[in-house]
Amino acid sequence: MIPELKGKVLKTQKTRAYAARMADLEATLGTPTAAETARVALFFGVTIGRDFDVLDKMGMVLNETLMGGHEITWTRPFEPDEEVEVTVTLADVQDRGKNRIAVIESLFQAPGGEEIQRQYSTFVHLGGAGRGGEA
């Protein structure tokens, strides 16, 4: 069932690049450039809904899953409190041996369609090969 999910939109969500969260991230990092970094690294697309339901939809069990990699490209930093529309898609999924590798794309756009940022997050589900997920 999982291969049929490849290319499927797993989630769409409207949110904001909350200035308060930028300030929280800046405080957590605590470096001289943290404010700038927070404007490009504010979101983790996979948890955009503040949960891991994207992984659940693919039949990936959180405590059996490792993060293998992450990529962010941006056209510009987020503006504080600007509206953002997020589209989370299963870009690729493969079984390698006993494990399942999934690449999740998260596209961040302004309400008018302008692309602001794109993320690719790679997850390894240990022992997850051959398991099902929601169609």
Next chain:
Amino acid sequence: MKSFTIKAPAMGTEQFVRYGATVGDFNPVHYDLNFAKELKLPAVISQGPLTFTLALDAAIAENGLDSIAGFKARITAPVFPDTALTITGDADGNVTAASGETTCLEGELSPR
């Protein structure tokens, strides 16, 4: 890109929780020691995106945000609490984060 070596600030469990609250990552492996031990880990571990963000922050400190269009990295080892990562970058845009002899992240910057 500029070559650099920067000691990133050490992140403890408190920072893992604060980062988790910021991005919505509430995986207990980042704050619940018993949960981490069930996974045969000696301690809770940092979020991969937090390690990624620390490496990116070091690159921004040296190169400036305006000169970078993206960052891609592999997470190669877990990062435990209170670990001060050494972030190293070279002229080709390659970036690594290491804890002692252990490389925890290998990445590449995209110049603008």
